[in-house]
Amino acid sequence: MIYRRSLSFVVVLLIWPAIVCGETPPLSDATQECLECHAIFHPGIVAGWEKSRHAAITPAEALQAEGLALKVSSKNIPEDLQKVAVGCAECHNLRPEAHGAGTFEHNGYDVHTVVSPDDCRTCHAVEADQYSRNVMAHAYANLVDNTVYNQLEHSILGNRTLEKGQLKTAAPDMATREEACLYCHGTALKVSGTEVRDTDAGELEFPVTEGWPNQGVGRINLDGSKGSCSACHTRHSFSIEVARKPHTCKECHVGPDVPAFKVYSASKHGNIYSSKKQEWDFKAVPWTVGEDFTAPTCATCHVSLLVNTDEEVINERTHEMKNRLSWRSFGLIYAHPQPKSPDTTIIRNKDGLPLPTDLEGGFADKYLLSPEEQAAHTQTMQATCLACHGTSWVEGHFRRYHNTIKRTNAEILTLTDMMREAWQLGFARGLDQGANPFDESVERQWSDAWLFYANNVRFAAAMAGGGDYGVFADGRYHLTQSTIDLHAWLERKKAVEALKAGKQ
Amino acid sequence: MIYRRSLSFVVVLLIWPAIVCGETPPLSDATQECLECHAIFHPGIVAGWEKSRHAAITPAEALQAEGLALKVSSKNIPEDLQKVAVGCAECHNLRPEAHGAGTFEHNGYDVHTVVSPDDCRTCHAVEADQYSRNVMAHAYANLVDNTVYNQLEHSILGNRTLEKGQLKTAAPDMATREEACLYCHGTALKVSGTEVRDTDAGELEFPVTEGWPNQGVGRINLDGSKGSCSACHTRHSFSIEVARKPHTCKECHVGPDVPAFKVYSASKHGNIYSSKKQEWDFKAVPWTVGEDFTAPTCATCHVSLLVNTDEEVINERTHEMKNRLSWRSFGLIYAHPQPKSPDTTIIRNKDGLPLPTDLEGGFADKYLLSPEEQAAHTQTMQATCLACHGTSWVEGHFRRYHNTIKRTNAEILTLTDMMREAWQLGFARGLDQGANPFDESVERQWSDAWLFYANNVRFAAAMAGGGDYGVFADGRYHLTQSTIDLHAWLERKKAVEALKAGKQ
Amino acid sequence: MIYRRSLSFVVVLLIWPAIVCGETPPLSDATQECLECHAIFHPGIVAGWEKSRHAAITPAEALQAEGLALKVSSKNIPEDLQKVAVGCAECHNLRPEAHGAGTFEHNGYDVHTVVSPDDCRTCHAVEADQYSRNVMAHAYANLVDNTVYNQLEHSILGNRTLEKGQLKTAAPDMATREEACLYCHGTALKVSGTEVRDTDAGELEFPVTEGWPNQGVGRINLDGSKGSCSACHTRHSFSIEVARKPHTCKECHVGPDVPAFKVYSASKHGNIYSSKKQEWDFKAVPWTVGEDFTAPTCATCHVSLLVNTDEEVINERTHEMKNRLSWRSFGLIYAHPQPKSPDTTIIRNKDGLPLPTDLEGGFADKYLLSPEEQAAHTQTMQATCLACHGTSWVEGHFRRYHNTIKRTNAEILTLTDMMREAWQLGFARGLDQGANPFDESVERQWSDAWLFYANNVRFAAAMAGGGDYGVFADGRYHLTQSTIDLHAWLERKKAVEALKAGKQ
Numbered sequence A, B, C: 001m002i003y004r005r006s007l008s009f010v011v012v013l014l015i016w017p018a019i020v021c022g023e024t025p026p027l028s029d030a031t032q033e034c035l036e037c038h039a040i041f042h043p044g045i046v047a048g049w050e051k052s053r054h055a056a057i058t059p060a061e062a063l064q065a066e067g068l069a070l071k072v073s074s075k076n077i078p079e080d081l082q083k084v085a086v087g088c089a090e091c092h093n094l095r096p097e098a099h100g101a102g103t104f105e106h107n108g109y110d111v112h113t114v115v116s117p118d119d120c121r122t123c124h125a126v127e128a129d130q131y132s133r134n135v136m137a138h139a140y141a142n143l144v145d146n147t148v149y150n151q152l153e154h155s156i157l158g159n160r161t162l163e164k165g166q167l168k169t170a171a172p173d174m175a176t177r178e179e180a181c182l183y184c185h186g187t188a189l190k191v192s193g194t195e196v197r198d199t200d201a202g203e204l205e206f207p208v209t210e211g212w213p214n215q216g217v218g219r220i221n222l223d224g225s226k227g228s229c230s231a232c233h234t235r236h237s238f239s240i241e242v243a244r245k246p247h248t249c250k251e252c253h254v255g256p257d258v259p260a261f262k263v264y265s266a267s268k269h270g271n272i273y274s275s276k277k278q279e280w281d282f283k284a285v286p287w288t289v290g291e292d293f294t295a296p297t298c299a300t301c302h303v304s305l306l307v308n309t310d311e312e313v314i315n316e317r318t319h320e321m322k323n324r325l326s327w328r329s330f331g332l333i334y335a336h337p338q339p340k341s342p343d344t345t346i347i348r349n350k351d352g353l354p355l356p357t358d359l360e361g362g363f364a365d366k367y368l369l370s371p372e373e374q375a376a377h378t379q380t381m382q383a384t385c386l387a388c389h390g391t392s393w394v395e396g397h398f399r400r401y402h403n404t405i406k407r408t409n410a411e412i413l414t415l416t417d418m419m420r421e422a423w424q425l426g427f428a429r430g431l432d433q434g435a436n437p438f439d440e441s442v443e444r445q446w447s448d449a450w451l452f453y454a455n456n457v458r459f460a461a462a463m464a465g466g467g468d469y470g471v472f473a474d475g476r477y478h479l480t481q482s483t484i485d486l487h488a489w490l491e492r493k494k495a496v497e498a499l500k501a502g503k504q
Helices: A007-020 A030-042 A043-050 A086-090 A123-134 A135-144 A145-159 A172-177 A181-185 A240-244 A246-250 A258-263 A269-278 A298-302 A370-385 A391-424 A439-461 A467-472 A476-503 B008-022 B029-041 B043-050 B088-092 B126-131 B133-145 B147-157 B176-178 B183-186 B240-244 B248-250 B260-266 B267-281 B298-302 B371-385 B389-422 B443-460 B467-472 B477-501 C004-020 C030-040 C043-050 C086-092 C123-134 C133-145 C148-156 C172-177 C181-185 C239-244 C245-250 C260-265 C268-279 C298-302 C371-385 C391-424 C441-462 C468-472 C478-504
Strands: A102-107 A111-114 A159-165 A166-168 A188-201 A204-210 A313-315 B103-106 B109-112 B159-163 B166-169 B190-199 B202-210 B312-313 C101-104 C110-111 C162-163 C166-171 C188-197 C202-210 C313-315
Touching: A030 A043, A030 A086, A030 B103, A043 C245, A086 A111, A086 C172, A102 A204, A102 B166, A102 C391, A111 B202, A123 A135, A123 C004, A135 A145, A135 A181, A135 A313, A145 A172, A145 B477, A159 B389, A166 C371, A181 B467, A181 C123, A188 B147, A204 B298, A240 A246, A240 A298, A240 B267, A246 A258, A246 B183, A246 B267, A258 A439, A258 A467, A258 B443, A269 B088, A269 C239, A269 C245, A298 A370, A298 B088, A298 B312, A370 A391, A370 B126, A370 B166, A391 A439, A391 A476, A391 B159, A391 C162, A391 C172, A391 C202, A439 A467, A439 A476, A439 B477, A467 A476, A467 C181, A476 B029, A476 C148, A476 C162, A476 C441, B088 B109, B109 C313, B126 C166, B133 B147, B133 B183, B147 B183, B147 C478, B159 B371, B159 C391, B159 C478, B166 C478, B176 C268, B183 C468, B202 C162, B202 C391, B240 B248, B240 B298, B240 C268, B248 B260, B248 B298, B248 C268, B298 B371, B389 B443, B389 B477, B443 B467, B443 B477, B443 C478, B467 B477, C030 C043, C086 C110, C101 C202, C123 C133, C133 C181, C148 C172, C148 C181, C172 C181, C239 C245, C245 C260, C245 C298, C260 C268, C260 C441, C260 C468, C298 C371, C313 C371, C371 C391, C391 C441, C441 C468, C441 C478, C468 C478
Parallel strands: none
Antiparallel strands: A102 A111, A159 A166, A188 A204, B103 B109, B159 B166, B190 B202, C101 C110, C162 C166, C188 C202
16 A cells, blocks of 8 residues: 655655754754655654654763763774764674675665664674674574574474375475564575566566565574574564563563473563562663562563663673573473584584484583583572572572573473384384484374473473473473383384284 | 441442543533442443543543544544443443343443444444444454354364263363353353342342353344454453553464464563553554554554554554555465355355365455455555565565465464365265364374464564574474374374275 | 673773762662672673662652652661662672571671562562462472472472383472472571682682572572562562463463463453563553553452442452452362362361362362352452453353362262272272372373363463363363273273173
8 A cells, every 4th residue: 555645755854954953963864865755654663763762862872871881882983883872783783895786776775775783883893793793693594504403493394295195395495484483583685686676666677586575583694694683672663672572582582492481471580570570670781680670571681781770790792692591491392402513514523413312311412511511600690690699599490490500301202202212113214214304203202292282380490480381381290291101102003913813 | 248338328429520620521410420449349441441441531622633633533533422421321321122031221321231333333433333343343243153163163162971882072162162162262142031130239120141251253232233352452451552562462363373472472572562562652542653553563553543653554554454464364274365254154266165265275265355456455464564664575474374274284284184074085074074173182183283383384474583493493394394294194004904905 | 601791890990980970870889889890790680670660769758659659668768778779789799697607708698699578678578478378479388398399399309210011100309399399489587507618709608508590489588588579570570561471370280280371371361461562561550450451360350459440449459369259169179169278288178188178069168268268359350350351251151160160070070980980999909008099090080171171171260371271281081080090090990890700
């Protein structure tokens, strides 16, 4: 639906200078030109930006903040950018060469649609560097370049058809992959050509970008950089408030494979957040425990710069979230120490598979944190806990969590031993038989157990997410049910085989 | 628990005139009389109403709003109603003849308990008309008068008993139906008699209304009208704020059969709503994108009158929600174009069944939107998207959504082909065998796939609800699992039959 | 992570007296000493407390409230406690002898870590007494001392290993129990020794308390008292606002075994709460229906002191929640009248088992509310309903709810009859065979039906939680599916047995 807006153009031209006056910082000429049309065509984008800190302050002013309050970490922001608000052009016209075919001529400017972490790095260099070492930045290749994960994705996303009574699984099409796994992991953007669109401003040519739209955490951008800051710093307000609230993390961490939000919202921490958040300050930098908030959100424990009421640092800001984590407790068959490198494609277990454990639960030690490194990460995390809890509370909590890691791994070992027996006996066809190990009924029963139930139990343990949740909401009840059901299936198969053998 | 309140009566009589003074509009004598007792007996109802716009303004004042701000769409509101606040009597004493046996004498007035859309029409005629063409208004008959849906309801709600080892399913009793399907679809109200109740004001006679209480969207009212405005415009504040917030829709759109709220709350849109809603204006009419809110709620995309910051209309208000929808993606075996008529009982597929598709997935074209009509509806919806997103973003989104419609329909075809084979081979008894097609184990596996999993995938696609949700939360993982499990079951049944045959 | 804070000590010493001046009440010397260190070590705890009513008012001032506004129910609060704010020492240094080995010498004071209901009783005697009669206070023994529940816990929490192809279930370890069932039910605290910790203030000795941390509702405290007020009155603000919001109850009432929060949030009541709570007064005592809130939360119906706008009592405050409940609809095989005693370990059904019903659904009448007592409890609950709903509405609602109790019990009877036949035929091993009745595949199918699905249906009925939720979200669809699936399993087992018999 396109409106005739020739008159509106004039109105906006008259209004913008008025807005620019007063307390708001000056806009660049280029940004003013953008706003003249886009305020009408995309009022939501412009209004979102107008409410942002980017519109309210220049980098030069931001640089005047002292000490821990400093939000802009780059030392060498170009002079011309420092003096104007961070508007449309300051980001979308930045580094046109770097964005290659993504850059197009638009009303006299070289513009690119997809702003990347390397654009944001202009002002936020430390955060961009940290994030590049975060496993999330590598989420695309970590999924796409792992042969075992490929098989899981293939089994989940591929359409099934019947051919002479047999199920055939087609390779998943790209649109499905983009909407499914790559929604969170990120797509690989690629310009495949150009197209002419009939706009209110006449015919204009735009690049056609495969993989767009996407805001996945490991998006491969047209400038070669990895990630999308707007995955968490939601465009176009890029609000620290939104990033610090747990609903942001929920976008990707809500399903039974990674139920962080569900467990949080059932925890004491989540209860306090839900009940009291209206009285908290989500914008303060640094973030003062007790004063600005009285219970942690996801960001508190995993990312934010925290201080006590004396402005002493409790935890440094990090966008490399592994720094506060010792165990990786979801997404794989067994919980295991965090990988050393954010590039997990390099990992090989003792059987040569790109997995951090072998099927018996042994760790691929060489690629994972050592116990000493784990202890250091745990201590970093605990510094935050200790701001509100006594030592005995914190130690008791972690003692239970580590016990749960051990216990759930043991239960999964029992399940996996049965799965391996099924493969060996020919009741199902797994990797050793050259088959996809995730595409038969019994294999899904097995993957339910580690992909969903053991995860849920561990998340509830890690986040003190409540006994009820960890027991009954896809938790311990269902984990042990999986073991019981898989065992019953195996016994029945053996009985049938014995019956057949007896007949022959 | 009944209190003695004879003294309170006097107090209220003294207080009400005081309240009436000042800025609040005059109350009718009848409403004043209602309030004298009911403020004490039902303080929650009265307090809710006191906070409403109905209590704060007369229709005459409301009619002075100009242009898009006008909330009262009727041209011929009776003079006497225009001059007083919209109080108890203005609605509950309206059109006493129309409400038939539902109208009863009460302290000298002809009162009816259940206010209907035809009562609301007195001031809100356009909305009442639109809603009467909304499929929701027809939700009662669309369920109750469809023989196939009847069988699904029967299978889900009917109590099962064992008779000589066989399961017998009783027809569901009315109280269960009212509490289950008809809670949302609406009950058919019917006055079955009268009863005398001992009240604080002495013995009084009231009608006994079967099907009450109910606020279902397709309630059959005692005046013959269909629907319940209070399903969304929650009594007794009838707040536009509440109707515009997604929690209202959640009342009926939350289970795995229609997981709109769950998908929304896991989406970027839902994240922004959850994080920023405290700063939005949910009462503004018209509703300005970017200024009043920065991310859509359910109402934004499906109902509300939207304008840009120049007060240019982005989308007209509609209470006939189909106008912005091209596909119906839930509740039936296959996704299909929206039906043309809100009365879906008239639909017949090629096999003569009252279903919008046949079992092979073919559309009952005659009763469904044509591709051209679908395109027009999509364009209407996209006008809203484009307020915050560029063309390439919006087109990319819809390309993926339409691909997902196609892919999920293809997967369900594979499942349905297996189900049909099972019926043909006598492994289960379906429609062709004169049996309920939803009451055997394997039939429920089949209905799980289309009633829950394919739906979830489509909702996640339609609403950009997140990869994690659409993959793992009753989504693609479980959809393909259904196919795998149903195939394994079919193979096992065939093997057993072959074994039996070999023995004979 | 421990900081050097010798300088900070001095700063705090200077600041605290300043805070004490002005409108805040005087602090005891002991509390001032606590704060000197703990404001730095645990800023979150101190900040939480500073925002509490305990920090803002002395008991003497609190006692000046009149009538229904009085929050402090004890008649004999010690003089010295009355004159100072309720700070650290007022609770943690209270009754040192009573806490036995939990009390330790700390900087010259006798301190205990775990504050108990008998500490809180000092000011809140009536509430402590009520709570001691609440079934929640007995949640530890009610679980741990019931031989049947033990078997359920054992089956859910015990790790399984394979021994010669057979599954063996180990007894669950204590850390797992504490994190799982006892998280909500409460742990039994016990001092097992002492340990020396190296703190900023030098080496200090602390007791080692098994079962810590825990805030379960039936925690067995070191002074022998039962429960943890902070389960709901979250430390260290102990806010009535938090306790009245439904997120508190969600901590333990969210899983499919007791889905109160989920059902609430899908109900009309939950919708209104979610949409309008920002305008309500969650701190007012008494709590005025309509004025302070316009829809109930959990606390409204189950706990709070409610008045109408004339300050007439609608319902008295109770911490013995059974007083407003007639049926116990979750956690056990059949819904049944509430037990008379909060100690449910004394219950014996006709077969001598510690269950409130027998397997045929008959009630253990002697231990349960009589129909007359049930009617009285229902009437108490309905007094709250009637504040916002007419009599016909309320009666209609309860008629459906009671019908649903009957219908779900009937469906569970059919399922249990099949389960008992399976035990009798030797297809599974139950109590009569000296086996755990919850540890085989088919037994879990059976427990799914009553532990999850029948519950969900009843909660949706009790709380008007929506047709969609009660039908499709682990509700009636899944309940009847359980019956169908269990019947199919039983038929298959019989067929196999017949086949085997035919071969012999």
